Amino acid sequence: MFTKQQTKTLFLSSLLLSTTFFTQAHNVSEGYQKPTDPLVIQNLENWQDLKFGLFMHWGTYSQWGIVESWSLCPEDESWTQRKSEHGKSYDEYVKNYENLQTTFNPTQFNPQKWADATKKAGMKYVVFTTKHHDGFAMFDTQQSDYKITSSKTPFSKNPKADVTKEIFNTFRKDGFKIGAYFSKPDWHSDDYWWSYFPPKDRNVNYDPKKYPEKWNSFMNFTFNQLNEITSNYGKVDILWLDGGWVRPFHTIDPNVEWQRTIKVEQDIDMDKIGTMARKNQPGIIVVDRTVPGKWENYVTPEQAVPEHALSIPWESCITMGDSFSYVPNDNYKSSQKIIETLVKIISRGGNYLMNIAPGPNGDYDPIVYDRLNEISTWMNDNQSAVFATRAVAPYHDGNFYYTQSKDGKTVNIFHLDEKENYQSPSIVSFVLPENFKPKSLKVLGLKNKIHWKKTGNSIEINLPKERNQLKYSTVIQIIQ
Structure with missing residues (x-):
């Protein structure tokens, strides 16, 4: 506050x-x-x-x-x-x-x-x-x-x-x-x-x-x-x-x-x-x-x-x-x-x-x-990452922007790069909101299973080749 x-x-x-x-x-x-x-x-x-x-x-x-x-x-x-x-x-x-x-x-x-x-x-x-x-x-x-x-x-x-x-x-x-x-x-x-x-x-x-x-x-x-x-x-x-x-x-x-x-x-x-x-x-x-x-x-x-x-x-x-x-x-x-x-x-x-x-x-x-x-x-x-969400710390960290569901069970992480044409990276790494314990993770718009690992308070994701079809952003949705 x-x-x-x-x-x-x-x-x-x-x-x-x-x-x-x-x-x-x-x-x-x-x-x-x-x-x-x-x-x-x-x-x-x-x-x-x-x-x-x-x-x-x-x-x-x-x-x-x-x-x-x-x-x-x-x-x-x-x-x-x-x-x-x-x-x-x-x-x-x-x-x-x-x-x-x-x-x-x-x-x-x-x-x-x-x-x-x-x-x-x-x-x-x-x-x-x-x-x-x-x-x-x-x-x-x-x-x-x-x-x-x-x-x-x-x-x-x-x-x-x-x-x-x-x-x-x-x-x-x-x-x-x-x-x-x-x-x-x-x-x-x-x-x-x-x-x-x-x-x-x-x-x-x-x-x-x-x-x-x-x-x-x-x-x-x-x-x-x-x-x-x-x-x-x-x-x-x-x-x-x-x-x-x-x-x-x-x-x-x-x-x-x-x-x-x-x-x-x-x-x-x-x-x-x-x-x-x-x-x-x-x-x-x-x-x-x-x-x-x-x-x-x-x-x-x-x-x-x-x-x-x-x-x-x-x-x-x-x-x-x-x-x-x-x-x-x-x-x-x-x-x-x-x-x-x-x-x-x-x-x-x-x-x-x-x-x-x-x-x-x-x-x-x-x-x-x-x-x-x-x-x-x-x-x-x-x-689902946009509507009926609220702000959650850390809000914005580098190229990553955060929202959460109103019940706090879901966190959404948006990756932007603000270049003329967005390209999703092959590996993304970001911090989690404090005390958030992830159980499942998906990238919205991709059907393939996503490989990820948690180290401390950070998540690292290896994105499949189909990431190239993502436009404007990569949106990661995590449920605890």
Whole structure:
């Protein structure tokens, strides 16, 4: 077990992935509070069994192939720069961006195709962006006409226009846990970015204490939209709240650069929101990202993997390509890199939420399906070492990564070499977890009997020639 400060340090000290293209830094908050609600505790336990989830950022911005929402934000960030062809002035750009609603018509939208491919690849839960910071609702909200089901949006005439409903129902039917991403800030709302003032940065552009009626209106708007999502869309297992700058002022960590930009109180009353969500969805996991306290039920490093195992629930959200949003000709990670990332994450006790962005036509790029199919082949052989497992010391030793069954009777050892094309060695030698007494051993994916010997606390294995058929890793499963 780690202290709060050690936990924070472990997260922030090392990022094992170098992907920085189109990402927004999200430091992990310290001061984790374990939930006390028995239903939430059980839901978290079940969620930790799932290991591999699907994240989807999708909105009108996919038509321009740009980073989601952030180009609207007047912060000096290189990855949010606006393209001149989309508007020469800021006001013209915003007008044209919001006018994307009138051309959004993803006629190839077929969530069953996504569910089939991702389920085969081993994904077991989905988190979908019901609304990003730009305020465009991908669900049938009654609080705004800036939504996919508005008559202004061509796709509203499609019987599957409420894409959140279609995605949730389809994936739920296929056994996925359902997660609703929702942005607390709303840059389209006149009660957040009040048109009386120009926006200065990502934060509310007025002082809520000076204009309390304005802020109260925004709080009610947010509450009502979240009430819709948790009331009208069937069972929702996770409420994934983004936009951590909307937070009580006293929770700001001055050591975190982006939190130092918060100059005013932005308390949105998470107690009221969380209580409502739990009333509508008993046991729902609430993830109020980067805001420490009882409503951050697990923590969410972004585009990064902690270097060490952690004793609190956590999930790395990492893109399959370089971008969270759809970008033409994105640089998609290899299946080997995805498998290696999954192994590192689960060996440290986390979940891997991999983002795949649909395009403006309503489908993934073809290469995505190739990747998912390749991953599924590996999963067919190795899923027993992945799902419903927990971290076990020594966690990571050289090229070896460890997981164990929840009853502690089975240990799984993953061998990676991180070369361009994995080759299983003829002899592997590794240490056992302390006090583990092996009785039987097998290499997942191989049918031949495996010759092994134990010396002290180490195991040595001679692998047969058929080891050459193993892709991405060698996975050894030992039962005591």
